[in-house]
Every structure is written in C-alpha cells, then in structure tokens.
Amino acid sequence: MLRITCPHCGVRDEVEFRYRGDASVQRPTADADATAFVAYVYERDNPRGWHHEWWYHAAGCRQYLQLWRHTVTHTIHAVGTATDTLTPPHGMVDR
C-alpha cells in the first residue's frame, strides 16, 4: 500500500486516492488534429522507472495531485498540487 503525502492533508493511505494516469501528456489545444488527440488519449511512455502521474484525493480534500513516482520501487520523489511545477527526479524531463 502506497502512502502518499497530500500537500494539503498530509500523509495518507493509497485507498483514499484514485489514480488518474499519466500526467506527462497534455490535452492538445482545441485546434489540434485527431493525431494529436490520439496520442493524448491512447499513447503512453509507460516507463519502467520514474513516472509523472495524476492522483485524486477522493476521500480527502478532493484535489488532483501530481506525483513523480518510481514504477519499480514505488518511491515517491515529489507530490504537488495540480498547478504546481514539480522538479522531476534527476535526469528526467517531462514531455
């Protein structure tokens, strides 16, 4: 069970949150074509390593959070609010 430190509520059990997937993909602007939207909706890096992702604190403050989490060790490098700019783990760049 992961323990996630919500920037608002403090450290909480994973069960209070809902996972919401890859945070490195960003919704294309309204004038973008289908290819861009296909990439946004379907295509993923799915890294074995550091992953930038969304979590929703459903049974807490109901805020979306961003995490940098390692998909093998589950170490959480950073947590931020939806609008924070997080520093990725060393050597990582977000697309």
Place this chain on the structure above:
Amino acid sequence: MSGPRRITTGLLTDASRPVEFSFDGRRVRGLHGDTVASALLADGVRLVGRSFKYHRPRGIVTAGHEEPCALVDIQSADGPAPNRPATIVEIVDGLEVVSQNRWPSLSFDLMAVNGLFAPLFSAGFYYKTFMRPAWAWERIFEPAIRRAAGLGVLDRAERGQQTTQPHTEEPLHDHTDVLIIGAGAAGLAAARRLAGSGVRVMLLERDVVAGGGTLLDPRWAAWRTAALEDIATDARLRVLTRTQVIGAYDHGVFAAVEALPPSAQGGGAAASPRERLRVIRTRRVLLATGANERWIACSGNDRPGVMLAGAALAYLRRYGVAVAERPVLFANNDWAYESAVALHEAGVRIAAIIDPRPASAAAARATAVGITVHHGAMVTAIEGRREVRTVQVARSDGQALTTIQTDGVLLSGGHQPESALATQAGGSLQWREDLAAFAAVLPDRLGATAGAVAGSFGLATAARDGEATAARIAAALASTRTPDTRARSGTSPTDAPPADPETSPLLALWEVPGRGKAFVDLQHDVTVEDIRQAHREGYTHIEHAKRYSTHGMATDQGRIGGLLGAAVLAAARGQTLPEVGLPTPRPYIHPTTFGALAGGEVGEHLRPVRKFPAHASHVALDATFVPAGLWLRPLVYSQTTGWEPVLRESRAVREAVGVGDASSLGKVDVQGPDAARFLDYIYANRFSTLAVGKARYGIMLREDGCLLDDGTTSRLGERHFLLTTTTANHTAVLEHLEFQSQVVHPEWDVQLTDVTDQWAQFSIAGPRARDLLQRVMPGQDLSNTAVPFMAALPAHIAGVRGRLFRISFSGELAYEVAVPSDRADEVWNALLEAGRPLGVLPYGVDALNTLRIEKGHVTTAELDGNTTAHDLGFERMLKADGDYVGRVLARRPGLTSSTRRQLVGLRPTRKDAKLVAGAILVDPAAPKVNIGDVTSCTPSVLVEGWVGLGLLAGGRGRIGSRLLAVSPLHGESTEVEIITPHWFDPENARVRA
C-alpha cells in the same frame, strides 16, 4: 503432572490447571498453557499426521510456527478450521482436534498404498502421464488426484447463520516511529534501548509471551524481567504478544495478525479463534525475527520421533516435557548441544550425540557431563515405521560405526535466519560462510536487522546487536526530529546479560548419503532425489526446481528445509549456495485466514449501504429493493414477483399519476463566474444559452468520443447550475468534472460540489400530475406559462422549501421535486396522500423502465461505454463550434460510420411473443451473425404485447424491416419489426400538456 512424559515444571504450563481435549476422539489431558503438540508429546503420542503425497506417518518436528508435519483440523461450531500446526494451538477444555489426510484412521491409512508406488511418483510425474484418453482427465484422473491431495478439510456446505457472523475483529490501524518485530534477546534489548527516548515504538511478538530464545535459557530470566519492566515504564512503547507480522509492504506498511488469547474469546472451545488484523505504518523497522533451525537430509529423516534439536529444548523448558526417553542428537553445530545437555540435566538419558566434526567446545562440555559423543560421524539411516527405533551411524568416510536403539532423533543442521520479512521489505541476503546461512540486511532508510536474523547468533551477541541497532535507529530518527533528552544512555551494568558459552564453528552438512528416502521438504514429500531429477530434466534454476518438485511450496514455505533443498541443487549444478540462492519469499510469513483479512467486512457488511432519504417510507409501502452500486432502490412496491405489480404501477402513470423516488441520481452543484463556459466544455451540447429557470438534457463524451453520461442540467442562477448524472456514473462523472476543472482548465473559476445527499428527488408523472402537485403546492401557478416544459424553479412543496423541475423520463406530463433529504419522508407521504383521490401509485425502477422503453429513452443498458452520439441519433446535439471534451475523437470514421450499431425500437410481429433482454438480432438469411442486440424490453402498457429497444448495425436504415431476435440460451426465436425508438407521442404532446 499430566502425561507420562512430563518430567518437570514448564515455564508456560500451570500444573494446577488440567485441561482436557480430544484428539481423533480420544480424550487427552494436558495443562493450561500447553499446545496440542506439547500435550500430545507429554502423553507419549508420536504419530499425528500423514504426509501429502505418500501418506507416510509423521510426527511433531518443531515447537513453533514453522511446523511442516503436525497439522491438524480444529473443530468448531462453525465448522473445521483446517491445517493448524499442533505446535501453536493452545489447548482449552473441550477442544476437538482431528488428524488429517488419512482414511479410515491415522494409524491405518489406506492411502498409504501410495507409498508402494512411491518410485513412480517422482518429481513432476503428473506432467508425463494421465494424458489419454483426453476425456479421462476430468472424469477419472483429476478427481482421484484431487481426493488424494490436500490436507485438512473445510466444510463444503455453508453452516447456517453462524458462518455469516464476523469471525474476527475489525482491523486496527497503527502508526509508530519504530516497529520492532520479534521480542527475543535482540528485540527486547532494542525496545529497552528505545524506552523513554520519546519515539513511538511497537514491539510485536508472535509467541504467547515475550522472550524468544531467552525463554529457553534459565540464566536469562532476570535480564528478561528487567528488560520488560523498563519497557513497561514508557507509555509510548507498546508490546503486543501473540501478534505475528505476516507481511512487509511498500512505504513502511506492515500487516500483523493478533490472536486474542482463548480467555478473551468467551465462547470456549466451540468458538472460532478470534484474531484481528493490524495494519501498521512505521518510519523505521527493526527486524529481530531470530533464526530457524535446519533439517538434515538423511534416510528416514521423516519418521515420527525425529525432531529439531531446538524443539526438544523448547518442549522441556516451556512445557516440562521430555520428547523421548533415550534420544540421539545428530548435529553439526554447538548450539544444538544445549538441548542434549538440558535433557540430560533433567534426567533424560541421551543415547548418543553424533557430530560430523572432529571436536568442539560444546562436545567437550557434553562429554564432561557424561554424554557419549561420536565425533566425525553421521547418521546414515533412521529406522522404524510409525516411530523411530534405531539409527545407523557411520564415520564421515562412510564406514559403518554402530547401530543405536533410540526413541527419538534430535536433528540440527545449523540455523537459517528468519529472513523473509527482510527480503519483502526491500532488504537483501548476505551469505555467511561461517554460519553456512544467509543473513538478512536492510537499507538504513527502511531500518535494520538485529540478532540472529542478522547473523548475530547467541543470546548475548543478539542482545548487544539489538541495543546497538536501536541506538543507530534512534540517532537516525533524531536527525529528522528534535531529540528527546530523556533518552537512556545504555543498559545499567547490574542487569548485563549472561555471557554466551564458547562455541566452535559449525561444519556445513546438508545431506548424508544413504539408501532410503531422505526428505528436504517433509510436508510435500520432496526428497533429495526429486531435486536431482528436476535438475536432470533441466529445471535447474531454483525457481524452476521449486515449481517442478514443489519443494518449499507447502504451508511451512521451506522454513526448515528450504536452504537444504537449495544446497542439494547447488551440488547438482556444481555451484555454491549464493550462486543458487533461495526462492522469492512472499507474504504471508505464516498462513493467514481470510477471516482475519476480511475483518468485519463480511456478509451484509461487505460494503456500506446507501439508503434513500425516504427509505423507511418505501419499506412501509412493501417495496422490493434492488442494489444499484451501493444504493438500494425501490424496484417495485410489492413482494410478488412477475410483471403484474410492475405494470400496475406503469399503468397508473400512463392513466392517472405515479410518484417515484429518483434520489440516487447524482447531483452536482456547479457555481462560478465560469460555470456556463465550463459546462459548454463538459457537454457536447450547449449550456451557456440556457436561461435561468430552465433545464436542458445534455450528453457528455469521454475524450475518446464515446458517451460518458447523460442527464438534465438546470440553470438556477446566472453563475449557478445544478447538474445531474445517472446513478451508475455519478462517481465517475464527478471525478471527470473535477479533472477537467482542476487539471485541464484550472484558469476557470468554477466550484463543484456533490449535493447528492442534500436532496431527495421525487418524480410526479402522469396525466394528473399537475392536479396532484397543485394539492401540495396550493399557491403555485402550475400552468404551462408559469411552469413550462423544462422549467426549473425554486418552490415550496408540501410546505418544504425546495425546487421544482418540469422534466419527464416517462413521456407523460411530469415534474420532479427536490427537497432537503431530511424532509424526504414528510414530502413523499404528502405526495401520496394528496394523490390518493387521483388514483396515485408509487412506482419503482421496474415500472420506470417500462415507461422509458416505451418512450425510447436510454439508460445504462444502452449507454454501455461504447455507444456514441451518432449511435443514439443525437448527432444534432453535437455543437458545431467551440471546444468540448471528446469533440475531436468523436469524429473518427470508426465512431461515426452509419454501419455502427444504432438505437432502434423493437416490436414482435406476433402480439403474444415475448422479447428477451440479451437476445441477439439476426437476419433470418444469416442466422448465426450478430447484427444487433435487444438491450432492454418490457411488456407494454400502451400497446398490446412486448416492446423493446435495441442497438442494431445500420439500425436507422432498417426501420420497417423484420429480423429475428434469437436467444439460443432459452431456445427462443422471435420475429421482430424494427421501428423507431420514438414511436410513442413523438411530438411530446403529453409531456407538454
């Protein structure tokens, strides 16, 4: 004293409190504090079980959780609890213990014929035979194999009500700074070091008392008492015994099971043992789990009477029981000598000690007290059938030395640290040549290991290690928090631990060459030959060898024979043990009941129930309820099954008026300067143009272009909307809305609040709906001008402030009223009361379904996550301009093609023909090809016979044609006419009446 073999006073047993239980129906007397195993041993019982494959007679091998052989079923009023190690089950009066895996009886087991075929049943034999004829597997071979396999018994049938009662306590959640696992020398010393330091500590011990190895050495009693006293002075340091850590998880989470002592369980022997799960979050863990003694592979090492040396010591010290009258000790290490010496001192005659080493410090001590030690010797065979009779001893070079008459063989091949938790927590194993064992190490950020698990063998060594490790952890924690000045500086010299005796190194000894079966896994009957055969067949990796031979896969998970099997494999591979390694250890450290994990969430408590605000009124109206997610919704106001009561309710709506409860619809309050813009983005159709006081039907898409949900949304103010969702999609929609608002468009000022629980919502539908409503809203103008179709207004209903909506799902003149949920019963009853002269009936979900099918409205049966706006004929609702979720991908060719399944109405061509929901639509010319489905159907109250809705490939183009609705499941085939789904009142005249 109870039992002929009880020769002295045990630490745990109370001679003044006899306890009587039964074993296979025979009454056995033991003492309070005994385990089933100690009581049986005291009674002279040897044979307690049968092995898995060969049904060989088996006895008691250990004195603890690692027991592979002495598994028994415990009977309780709820049914048997299978596979309990007799070595840890405490006896209570009336306890019924039954042996396993034998028929008809333990001493005469017909399945023991398997032993005759043992040569055939080598590793993986079942992969090589039983293949022909193919049908015979399910009918002959598999049933026979299944009956022969398996140990204990679980009732196949449910036993009445009792089984639905919680067997266990609610799980407890704990938080601590340091979790110490194991209260042996190391764990106690560590806890004592942390006492008073200001950090929160939990010390968990699975044994019935704290002490671990110190319980077996009387010299340590004073130290133990002093340590426990120190620990007790700190209220932030909690000690829990009978509490076993069962798994280590990410982020410092550990799970433990606490068994409540029999005295706390009330029900006596008949009740199921009560236990509770503890979920523990800790900043650091200190693993002090000790070590397990290892088996030696020699011929006949499974005979009842062969036991680990340490277990013999435990039976003596803890329960005052001598496990044999003339035991032999076969050991390769000095620690095991303690068992022989202690038994000797207690008056038991030690037949001999067999030691492969040429000499040792312990051997010298044993010889000094008069025990015979055969140096440079090994036991080559243990003989006897249901019981040990003799052992053959040979010199290390193989030359026969002597035959010894004995009734018990104490084995010790050294110790393997209890390292599973460390590996799971993220630690690693280090090979220690001096111990011929893997010691466990943890990275600092997680904590540390101490004592025997870390390779610090010997009580004093372990205690010192525990103290030093605790000091290190305290320092590490102090660097992340303000240090507490009360921290103790160290143990006072007065209660310094007794010194460890001098020990000589062990000699790694895994297998003694011999002729008979030499087991590495006792429960699963895996022999050294099985391991070698697995190797020969290419199953050379430790994980392959494990799976092919089933070595280490029994209930004890290779606790005493795991390393041994790995050593045999290493020898076959010509490699070292560190190169071969051990299989991955997994939770659970000790097998854990479903009941403990389930906690109180069993039976009807599995999930919370969400009840309608007017639930009590529905009950009073004799409603049958149906689960919808967590909700219970009134299905029909009758306990009789069948269509009659449903159609009566539907008819009331069509002909007079009905009142329905729609309170489970999701309701989301949307407020803010950007609320309208936000809804334009969320919905595929437009909401910014909606006037205040009006409602509009909306469809929202997922970003992939499929429909997510639909519902009506009302504008309550310039900046204020009330959005409704379907019951099923409420949570998903809410999360979607928050995602779009917080993540995709955080620049918009919108506040979303779930108000589902705030409002009860009732629909009043039918030609007389207005009449009814007027009676509970006397002053209100309900005319079409004041409250037109799709109006949404504040109102008082039966004197309660709420909201009035003019919306219709049924196709009739209809309103919905919303009132605060704490006023629900009152308003609901007022509506029914007011409607009585009008012929009102309450109507449930089933009737609503009839009504909406007739009207051609869709629900989750049609909105199955794959449907698009085009499929439902909603393409005109899609905004031509402006961005909205799903806009781009909804236009992909695959989502707009006219060959996709489209919503149609269905009517059997014969009025007496039924429709089946889930029937498949086929063209009679190609009767095996699915071209559509009947998604929902109902007998109609508007027309004669059944009507339905379906999704049909190119459906709109097929209107007027005839197809078959087939249900091979029911052997039915019905000709249907494809009609428009909106055949009833297409102009909405009734709705607007």
Place this chain on the structure above:
Amino acid sequence: MSAPERLRYDLVQVAPWRGDEAAFAERLRSAGWELPAFGHLWSAPGRIACSVRPGRWLLATEPTAASPAGTLAALCETAIAGTGAVTDLSAARSAWRVSGPQARAWLSAGCRLDLDPAAFPPGRATVTLIAQVPVFIASMDDGWLLMAPSSMTEHLEGWLHHAISR
C-alpha cells in the same frame, strides 16, 4: 466509553470567487465568522468553521431559537453578498460526537489516520476514510466530531456502535 451522540447542525459550504477572497473573508468576519487555515477548526459558542478542501469553508451552527434550523444558508448568502458561492449541505451530512477515554482507541479500528494528539491535536479537521466512507473528522477538546454523507447514516452509526461494543 460513551455512545456516539448524534448532533444537529445547519451546515453550509462557502467559497469565494477568485479575486474576491479578501472581501469575502471580511464580510464573513463582520457576520461573526473566522475562516481558519486549511485543516483547522475555528469555533465559537454554537458555531464552527473549518476548511477541509482548499479554498472552501464549512460553516456550521447549532440551531437556536434565534437562528432556527434551515436558516444558515440564507444568512450566508446575505453575508457574503455575491463574493462567493454558497451551498447548503445541512441535509447532506449526519454528525456525531464521540468522546471518552477509549474513543481514540476504537476509532483506530476503522480510521486510517494517525489520531495521536501529537499528529492530530484538538483544533484539526480533515476528511478521511472510516468504514469505507469518506468521513469528516475533527479533533475537539471534548472528543471527536464526525460527519458522514447522510445516505450512509445507518451504516456509519451501526459501525460506531459496533466499534464501541468490541
């Protein structure tokens, strides 16, 4: 140990529009409300304010003769005068007080939060899962205040009673 005591509150959620935060707080202050920091609880006789979602506050009053049940939302509308959103939640939540020396111990059966006074002292409030339900919990000087969605009232009350009878 004392049984959970059911409380009746008027409960309203208020949230300022962007840019209006100061005016919003000011107006509520003049109406007698302090807006505590996130995760904290402010109380005055008969009234409580707290924030468990950033940028929003829950205001609760015990109904009195002067301000009978059902009136808080309207009072708030008037008070904040268009500087923010007001949502009446009076019927959306059921509330209990649990107190007594054992209260913390038996709450830990369902509550995953660290309720140790060092971690969650009086004056703190948050939402967490208890018995599978998102529950508002606040630590008060005289015990714990719990609020759960009203449709799950029976579930949570049943659970609380069970917890006590352990």
Place this chain on the structure above:
Amino acid sequence: MSVPPRPADARRPHAFRASGRYSALRLLREALGGHQGWRRAWRKADPRKEYQVVIVGGGGHGLATAYYLANHFGITDVAVLEKGPIGLGNVGRNTTIIRSTYYRPENIRFYDHSLRLWEGLEQELNFNAMVSQRGVVYTYHTDGQRDHMTRRANDMRLAGADCVELDRAALKALIPGISLDSGRFPVLGAFMQPRGGTVRHDAVAWGYARGASEAGVDIIEHCEVTGLRQANGRVTGVETSRGFIGAGTVCLAVAGHSSHLAGMAGIRLPIETHALQAFVSESIKPFLDVVLMFGAGHFYISQSDKGGMVFGGAIDAHNTYAQRGTQWIAQEVAAEGVALLPALARLRILRQWAGVMDMTMDGTPIISKLPLDGLVMNGGWCYGGFKAIPAGGHTAAHLIAHGEAHPLTAHMDVGRFAAGLTVDEPGTGPFPWAH
C-alpha cells in the same frame, strides 16, 4: 454443440523427442532405473549470430508462437530470448483460468479458438498441462446484470461456444458452500461455461518450450533484449545482454514489458503496465469443483489439483512494474471471498504475489505489425492472456509466417486506436486502471 475442426494448418508434431516420449510406461521404466534416464525437457541453447525469427520473451505467448511457427508453419530458424528463466513471468503467476466468456463476438471467436486448441493440446505436446474443463461460473446479482450476461451467453452460443444459465437451486447444488442470501448482494442466479476451466500454468510454459525446442527452436534463457537495431526502416536484429543477434523478423511477446521494448524502436503503445495480484491458500481436500466468479465484486476463485484455493481480485490502479502484492487489496479480496463462500473465513492464505500486465486502452490484445518493418507484437493481454496462449501463439505465428493477420485477429490491429475501431470489452474507455 458442434465443435469446428482443428485449424487447417495443424499437423502432427515431430515424432522424435530428445527428451523422449512421456507416458505411463516410460515412467515405470524410469522408475526402475531410479529416474536416472530423464533428459532435459528443453535444450539450453546459446545464441547463434542470426535467426529468421527472433521472439522476445519466454512466457506463454513467446514460447507458443515459437512452437506453432516451428511445428505448424515450418519455420524452425527461430530463437526465443528470455531475460531470466522461461515461464516465470505472467504465465507462471496467473490464476490459470481458461474460458471464452467475452462480450464482443470477435473476441468470443478468438478465445473459443483458444479453448479448442487447449482441448487437444496435451496430446499434441505430449505434456500433461492438466487442462481441466471443470466449468466457469459467474454469479449475477441484479436483473440488469442478468440481461447483460444473457447477451454474452447468446453471442457465445451463436459463435459455437457453450454457456448455460443456472438457477439458484442448481447453483447451490453445484457449490454447496456458496452464500446466496446472507451477503450484502444476494445472488439471483449464475451463468456457466462448462468448457471453461483451469490449466496448470507452469506446465504450459514447459510443454511449449519442450515442443518448440524439439522442433529446432533455440530457447535462450538469461538473455535480455536491450535494444532493437534497424536499418532502412526495417528491423535487423536485437541487442542483448549476450550480444547482438540478427533477425529477419522480431516478435515482441513480453507482456507487461511491451511498452519498454517497443520504446526501443521509438514506438509508443496504447498500453499501461499494471499489477494484478494472486493468492493461494493452504491445501485442503476438495472444496470447490468449478471456477467461481463473484458478480458483485472482483473476486474469483478455483481450487488447484494440489488442493490450494487460487484466487484474486481487482488490479492495482497505478502503473507498476513491481511483481508484489499490496496489503489493502488483500483485505478487499478476502472480504469478497468470505461474502461469497463464508467457510473461507477459516481457511488460511499461504502466499500473495503479483504479475505485471500490459493493459491496453480498450482491454483487447494487440496481435499486429508495428510501425517498423519486420517488427510484430503479440501482447496487450491485460489480465486475460493465459487462456489465449494457444490461440495467441498460433495466430501470431500465422502473422509472422504469412505477413498478414489471421482472420480471427483482424480486430487486434494496433491501428484500431487511430481509426476509432477500438474493441472496448469493459466499456470503461481509455482508462486501464478502471478496467
């Protein structure tokens, strides 16, 4: 029920076996010789410089693809590269259920093809994989659920598969331990596919490995693929921990690692990797004779021939490559288990583990060419690819041998996402964590 004939390309497997034929007689003979005569089930091969086909991943699908290529399509210049020992990925850690109970007709046809291959597999492989067609039972708890399952049953029957409905009495007779009314979600009835069942997981990997090896396939263990080499828009081989290996065609069959491997060619797949957990209890005497799925939750369970109850529940929501279980899922799974079969409360769970699975965005697998010539994949199996091993191997071999999709896998092309032709079994949309 008419069972269509076996695939036309089926032919008799090689008669010669380096490991010798397995039979009761052979067992007897070897027993007399102290089992000294057994030989390796599959050759331990070292990599050659180049192969016509290199298959990455020695799991069920990789080994089956190699087996069918060599034995049914005559392509024997094949290597299977496995980073560890074979068969320890998902094929060796799944809950072993086989069935063709799917909602989309195209999937029903594919999985039923697999069932038919299972039905003759052991005789073909001469390896007892304990294919046990004991029946797979699904409970339903609402009328809506019944309607939904009725549709599935009807589609299955139309496609030539089998499925029946059980009323409460029949269900109770079949599973006496089931709780019909005492739980939170009373059971209204059930559906059953009698031909569904279980298969001994490890034996599938070993049996295919032996069959492939004996037809000449090199099974190369401890050989991790670390890169894909390409020239002129075509794959030319793979970089591995044991050096470069040339290949005409490279087939990825790496389950949860699909994105990682495809990423080596710069391809982003519509896949996320998630863990599914499994559990096994202590061995007990026969308790449950069918596979049972709980319709009001995620719990499912069967009993292995060894006597352990094998069961599982929902996937872990977050992306992960860790093959370990989590604490809270275990609680959920146990609670649902006790709700369905109350006697389980007293049974002890022995082990908890997890596998990492390639969850596609629509829940349907990908057997497809990838956008690099010579690169194909057999993956995207989500939590249901064990049952698909024979058909997946067979159709992937077809794709490699003929250069075009087998008709049964036309809908599994990776291009479906761009075209909007996704085959969304669960209907939850492109959110793998919600599947």
